[in-house]
Amino acid sequence: MQQRRELDQVYTNRKLLNGQLDTPKWWLPTVSILGVVVLIGVIVIATMINKGLGLTGLARPVYWGLFITTFVFWVGISHAGIMISAILRLTQAEWRRPVTRAAELLTVFSLLTALVFPLIHAGRPWRIAYWIMPYDVARGIYPNIRSPLIMDPVAISTYLTGSTLFLYIALIPDLGNLRDRTTGWKNAMYTVLALGWRGNPRQWKMQTVGGILLSALMLPIFVSVHSIVSWDFAIASAVEGWHSTIFAPYFVIGAVHSGVSAVVTMMALMRWLWKWDDFIRPEHFDALARLLIVVATGWLAFTFLELTFALYGQDAPEIALREMQMFQWPWNALFIVFFLTGYAIPVPMWCFKRVRTNIALMFWTSILVNVGMWLERFLIIVPGLARRTPFVYTWEAYTPSPVEWTIFIWSFAWVTFLMLLFSKFFPLVPLFEQKESQVFTDDVMIGRAKVPAIVREAD
Amino acid sequence: MTTAEFGTHNWGMVVDVDKCIGCNACVIACQAENNIPINTQDRVERARSISWIRVERYWEGDFPDAKARFIPIMCQHCANAPCEPVCPVYATYHNAEGLNVQVYNRCVGTRYCANGCPYIVRFFNYWEPVWPESLRNHLNPDVTVRSRGIMEKCSFCVHRIRRESRSARSAGTEIADGAIQTACSSACPTSALNFGNFNDPNSKVSKMKEDKRHFTLLDQFGTDPNVIYLAKIDADKKVGAGEAATHG
Amino acid sequence: MASQAVAHDSEHHAPPPNVDADVVSRELVATTQSASGRFKAWVWGLGILSVAGIVALVLKFIDQGDDSTRWGYVAAMVSFLLSVAGGAPMVAMAPVMAKANWVRPITRIASLFSFAGVATLIMLIPLVAILPPLVTEGARRRTVWYMAPDYSPHFWTTLSLVLLIGTGIMLFYSAALPDFASMRDHSTGWRQRLGKRLARGWVGTDVQWRTLRMRIGMFGTFYFLILVFVNFLISTDFGQSMVPGWRDAIFPMYHTVSGFQAGVAAVVIALYFSRKYMKLEKYIHLDAFWSLGRLLFALTLLWIYFFYSSFIVFWYGRSMNDIATLDLLIKGPMIYAFFAGMILLWFVPWWILIWNKVRRGTAAMVVGSFIILIGLLIDRIRTFVPAWSVPGDQIHEKWLKVIPETVWPDIFDILIMAGGISLVAFIVMMMTRVIPVLSVWQVQEFNLLAKPIRYMKGHATLVAKPD
Numbered sequence A: 001m002q003q004r005r006e007l008d009q010v011y012t013n014r015k016l017l018n019g020q021l022d023t024p025k026w027w028l029p030t031v032s033i034l035g036v037v038v039l040i041g042v043i044v045i046a047t048m049i050n051k052g053l054g055l056t057g058l059a060r061p062v063y064w065g066l067f068i069t070t071f072v073f074w075v076g077i078s079h080a081g082i083m084i085s086a087i088l089r090l091t092q093a094e095w096r097r098p099v100t101r102a103a104e105l106l107t108v109f110s111l112l113t114a115l116v117f118p119l120i121h122a123g124r125p126w127r128i129a130y131w132i133m134p135y136d137v138a139r140g141i142y143p144n145i146r147s148p149l150i151m152d153p154v155a156i157s158t159y160l161t162g163s164t165l166f167l168y169i170a171l172i173p174d175l176g177n178l179r180d181r182t183t184g185w186k187n188a189m190y191t192v193l194a195l196g197w198r199g200n201p202r203q204w205k206m207q208t209v210g211g212i213l214l215s216a217l218m219l220p221i222f223v224s225v226h227s228i229v230s231w232d233f234a235i236a237s238a239v240e241g242w243h244s245t246i247f248a249p250y251f252v253i254g255a256v257h258s259g260v261s262a263v264v265t266m267m268a269l270m271r272w273l274w275k276w277d278d279f280i281r282p283e284h285f286d287a288l289a290r291l292l293i294v295v296a297t298g299w300l301a302f303t304f305l306e307l308t309f310a311l312y313g314q315d316a317p318e319i320a321l322r323e324m325q326m327f328q329w330p331w332n333a334l335f336i337v338f339f340l341t342g343y344a345i346p347v348p349m350w351c352f353k354r355v356r357t358n359i360a361l362m363f364w365t366s367i368l369v370n371v372g373m374w375l376e377r378f379l380i381i382v383p384g385l386a387r388r389t390p391f392v393y394t395w396e397a398y399t400p401s402p403v404e405w406t407i408f409i410w411s412f413a414w415v416t417f418l419m420l421l422f423s424k425f426f427p428l429v430p431l432f433e434q435k436e437s438q439v440f441t442d443d444v445m446i447g448r449a450k451v452p453a454i455v456r457e458a459d
Numbered sequence B: 001m002t003t004a005e006f007g008t009h010n011w012g013m014v015v016d017v018d019k020c021i022g023c024n025a026c027v028i029a030c031q032a033e034n035n036i037p038i039n040t041q042d043r044v045e046r047a048r049s050i051s052w053i054r055v056e057r058y059w060e061g062d063f064p065d066a067k068a069r070f071i072p073i074m075c076q077h078c079a080n081a082p083c084e085p086v087c088p089v090y091a092t093y094h095n096a097e098g099l100n101v102q103v104y105n106r107c108v109g110t111r112y113c114a115n116g117c118p119y120i121v122r123f124f125n126y127w128e129p130v131w132p133e134s135l136r137n138h139l140n141p142d143v144t145v146r147s148r149g150i151m152e153k154c155s156f157c158v159h160r161i162r163r164e165s166r167s168a169r170s171a172g173t174e175i176a177d178g179a180i181q182t183a184c185s186s187a188c189p190t191s192a193l194n195f196g197n198f199n200d201p202n203s204k205v206s207k208m209k210e211d212k213r214h215f216t217l218l219d220q221f222g223t224d225p226n227v228i229y230l231a232k233i234d235a236d237k238k239v240g241a242g243e244a245a246t247h248g
Numbered sequence C: 001m002a003s004q005a006v007a008h009d010s011e012h013h014a015p016p017p018n019v020d021a022d023v024v025s026r027e028l029v030a031t032t033q034s035a036s037g038r039f040k041a042w043v044w045g046l047g048i049l050s051v052a053g054i055v056a057l058v059l060k061f062i063d064q065g066d067d068s069t070r071w072g073y074v075a076a077m078v079s080f081l082l083s084v085a086g087g088a089p090m091v092a093m094a095p096v097m098a099k100a101n102w103v104r105p106i107t108r109i110a111s112l113f114s115f116a117g118v119a120t121l122i123m124l125i126p127l128v129a130i131l132p133p134l135v136t137e138g139a140r141r142r143t144v145w146y147m148a149p150d151y152s153p154h155f156w157t158t159l160s161l162v163l164l165i166g167t168g169i170m171l172f173y174s175a176a177l178p179d180f181a182s183m184r185d186h187s188t189g190w191r192q193r194l195g196k197r198l199a200r201g202w203v204g205t206d207v208q209w210r211t212l213r214m215r216i217g218m219f220g221t222f223y224f225l226i227l228v229f230v231n232f233l234i235s236t237d238f239g240q241s242m243v244p245g246w247r248d249a250i251f252p253m254y255h256t257v258s259g260f261q262a263g264v265a266a267v268v269i270a271l272y273f274s275r276k277y278m279k280l281e282k283y284i285h286l287d288a289f290w291s292l293g294r295l296l297f298a299l300t301l302l303w304i305y306f307f308y309s310s311f312i313v314f315w316y317g318r319s320m321n322d323i324a325t326l327d328l329l330i331k332g333p334m335i336y337a338f339f340a341g342m343i344l345l346w347f348v349p350w351w352i353l354i355w356n357k358v359r360r361g362t363a364a365m366v367v368g369s370f371i372i373l374i375g376l377l378i379d380r381i382r383t384f385v386p387a388w389s390v391p392g393d394q395i396h397e398k399w400l401k402v403i404p405e406t407v408w409p410d411i412f413d414i415l416i417m418a419g420g421i422s423l424v425a426f427i428v429m430m431m432t433r434v435i436p437v438l439s440v441w442q443v444q445e446f447n448l449l450a451k452p453i454r455y456m457k458g459h460a461t462l463v464a465k466p467d
C-alpha cells in the first residue's frame, strides 16, 4: 500500500479546478485540431445523407457494416460510467471516487455519439420520425414495438437521460464550489447551474440519496441497454452467427470490459494532461486492472460458450461461418488481432502488480483492449452477414468505404472534443468525492503495524 | 369458390422445379413489370443489383455425381416471416391475403428486414433510380418507382391482383382461377411458375401443392412460405418430397 | 457516502463486541460437543431417509435401468444437489477474494457443504450408466464432444465431479488448520486427538499463515473453475444434448448462476439454524444476513436475466429449433412447473429480498431461502425431466417433432429426492460435530480488523484493509 499524502482542501481545490480557472497551454491547439476533424466528419455525413448510402461499401448480403459496429462499440463504451459509479458505489469500493465523473462523462458523450450511427445509417434519415415517435397515430399506425429497433431508442434514451441526471447530481456540489470562485458570465452560469447549492446537511442528504437511488435505478437500464442492442442481432434466426441465446450477457460483459478499459485510458490522459498525480494514483489503476482481469476472464468464458454452442449444432452453415470467421483471409487476421488485443496480451500483463501500477503500460494495454473489442463486434456483425447462404449467389461483398472510415474517425474526434470542451467548464475529478474519501480513510494500529482503514456503517 | 372480397384469398405460388429450364424469362418479365432499375455491370459487380426473382443454379449430389439444377427464387411470402417483426415502422407486414407487403412510404431503410430474411430476397436502393432517356416512357404506371433509401422485394405483382379484384368487384363477379397471373408466371414458357389462391381447394395451385414432390425452401427456419416448390424428377433415381430443399 | 453512515442510526445494530481471542476459541470449540436431544432426533430421521433414498435408487436402477426416459427426476436431483452442495462453498470463496469482512463468520459453514457433494456423486453413478452414448446407430447427436470418443461425457463428468468434491474438501481443510489446532488445545477425547492429528503441527507462525492464505486462494480459484466446468458438463451432457434442437448457449451459465443462488440460500438456512440452536448470536452478526441477502437478491435478478435472455431469443427466433425448445421446456409437459419456478425462484424472492428490513432480519431471510430452494428444485425438474423424456429414437432428429408427455415421479423418484436432500442435511449436521461451525480464526481476525467507533451522531465501524 502506498503512503497516502494528506492533501489539504485548498490544495485540492486549486489543483482540481485548474482546467476551469486557468487554461492549460495545450488545450486550445488540441481543441482546434479536433474541431477541424469534427467539421470534416459533419460534412461527410451531410454529403452521405444528400447523395445516398451508395457511398458506403455495403452490398448484399452485408446490409449492416462499419456503422453498426461502431454504434455497438460506443454503446459498449458507455457502460463504463454506470459500472464505475453505480455498481462500485453500491458495493462501496472506495477507489472509484476520483474516476466517477470522468466515467459518467464518457457514458453521456459516447451515448450521444452512438445515437448518431443508427440514424445516419438509415436509408432515409429524414423519415426517422416514423421510427422513433408514434407519428402516424391518427392513421392508426404505430411504430412496431415488437421490433428491437424500437426498444433500442427507448432504452438508449432512457439511459442517456438517467446518466445525464446522474452526472448532474454529482456535479452540483462542485458547481457551487466553482460559483464561489468565478466572476462575470461564468459566475452567472454556475449560479444557475448550482441550483442554490450551499452545502447544508439537508442538501447533502438529498444529494446522496438522489445518487444512491439513481444508482439503483440505473442498474437495470444499464443491463437492458446492451441486452437490447444484442437482441438486434440475436433474434435473427436466419443469421447463424447471431442467433445465440448468450448474446445479451455476452454483450454486456464485453461492454463493461471495453468501457472500463476506456476509463483507464482516460485516467492516464487526465493524469498526464492536467498533472493530477496526487489524485489519480497508481493504486487506482491497480484496482481497475484487478477489476478488469475478472471482467475480461468472465468475458472470455462467454466467448468460449458462444463459440462452443455455435458449433454445438454441427450444422454445415454454422461450421462454414466459423471457419470463415477464424481461418479465412482477411477475417483470420482480424480474429488473431482481436484475440491478442482483447485478451491474450493485456490480461496476462495485468497479472503483475508492476504493470498495474505503471501508468504508461496501463494506458497502452487499455487501448489494446478497445481495439480488440471493436474488432469483436466487427467480427460478429460482418462475417455473420457475409456468410454464404444457400441459394444466394453473392456473399462476402463488403469492404468499408472511405466515407465510412471518415465517419468512424469522426466519432472518436467528436467524443474527445466534447470531453475537452466539458473540461473547460466543469471539473473532471469530483472535488467533493475526493474530499469525502479523505475524511473516510483512517489508519488503525494492529499490533505494531499501521493499517489503512475505512469508515463503514455499523451493522 | 373465390369471391372478390378482400381478405378471402390466400395468394401463393407453386413452382415446379422439374419444368424450369433456367431461361430467365421470369427475371426479365419482373424487371420490366415492376420498374426495377437496370442492373448495370457496375451494380452487379458491387453486389448491389436488384432482381426480385432470380434463377439460382445449385448442385445436387456430391462430385462426381453432381447435377446442376435451376430453381427460381423470389420472396416466399412467408406466413411466419422473419422479416416482419423486426421492422420498426411496420413498413413490411402481412396482409389479410397472405402477402408480405412492403409499404414504400413507411420504409426508413434500416435494412433489418433484409438481415432477417433467410432467402436474401430483399433489396436496398442505394441510389436514386435512373433509366436511360429511351426507357423513360416504358415505366409501368401501376407500380411505384422506389426512391433511394428503401427496401423492395417481390410483391406477387400486387398491382395485378388489385386490378383484377377491383374489376371483379365492380362487375359483381368472382375472380376466376387463373385470371390473375403475375408477370413472371405469365412469362414462363414451361409453366413452371403457377400463381393462384390457396384458399380455394379447387384452384390449380391448391391441387398442385398436394403433389408428393412438394417441399418448401429452408424449412428449418419455420417460415411457412406461400411459395411451394415441386421437386425435380430424376430419371435415374426417385427424389422424395422435400429432399431437394436440403441442398444448397 | 458520508450521510449514509449517519443516516441510519443503528441502535439495534450495536457494533460487534470485541471478544477476547481465548474465549472465542473456547466457546466455539464447545459447540461441537453439546448436541441436544432434538438435534439427535433430526440426525436419526434424516439418516433413515437418506438410506431409504439410496435403497430406492438401487431398486430403480434394477427396475428401470434400461429406460432412460424414466430417469429425469434423478437427473434433476443431480443438478439440484450439485447446485446446493457445489454452490455453497463458493459463498465462502468469492467474497474472501473481494476482501469482504462480513463473510468471515460464514466461510466454515459454507465449506462444510463440500462434504455433502458425496450425495451428488451417489446420484450420478446410476445416471452415468444410463446416459445414452453419443453415437447410436452410427449417428452422432448434438453435443459439445464433437469428435471425442463415445464415453466422453460419462467419463469426464464423473471425473470432474470427483475432482470438485476433492478440491472442496481440500479448500475446507486448508482453511481449517488453525481450528483443528484450537480443537487440539481446547477439546477433549477423540476430538482432541483428531485435532492433533489434523492440525499438522499448526502453531501459527508467519510462514504457516502465509501458506494458509496462499492455499485458500489457490484452492478457491481452482474450485471455482471446476465448479463452472462441472455445471457446464451436467447442464449440457445431462440436459441440453438429450433434446434435438435445444441449442442454448446460455444454459450452462444459467445453470451455474442458479447453482450459486441455491448455494447462498443453503448457506443462509444453515447459518440461521446454527445461529439459533447453537446460540451463536454473538458471532454471527446480522451483517452477514444482510450481505447474503443482497447477494441472493443480485443472483435472483441475474437468474431472471439469463432466463429471459434465452427465452426472448427463442421466442423471436421462431425457427423450428426454437419452437420445439419452447414447446418442450415451457409450454409443454412442464408448464405448471415453469410457472411455479418463475414464482418461487424469482417473483416471491424478489419481493421479499428487495426490502432492507427483510435482509437485516433472519426469519424472513430463511423463509426466502427455503422458497428459493424449492423453486430451484422445481426449475431443475422443469428442465431435466422433459430433456430425459425424449425417446432414444428421436435424439438425432434436427428438431423435436413430437413433444413427449409429462413424466410424473414414481415412488422411487420421490424417495430418491427426499433421500438426496436428507443426505445433504445429514452430512452437514454431522460435520458440525467434528469441527466448529464458525471458523475460529476468521472470527478472531474479524474482531481484530473491525473497530466500532462513533461517527458524528451514529455508530460506525472502522474497517482495516490490510493488503
Ligand code: SF4
Binding pocket: B074, B075, B076, B077, B078, B081, B082, B083, B084, B100, B116, B117, B118, B119, B120, B121, B122, B153, B223
Ligand atoms: S421470403 Fe424473406 S422477404 Fe419474403 S416474406 Fe419471407 S422473410 Fe420476408
Ligand code: SF4
Binding pocket: B029, B030, B031, B033, B034, B052, B053, B074, B075, B153, B154, B155, B156, B157, B182, B183, B184, B185
Ligand atoms: S410475382 Fe411479380 S413481383 Fe414477384 S417475382 Fe414474379 S413478377 Fe416479380
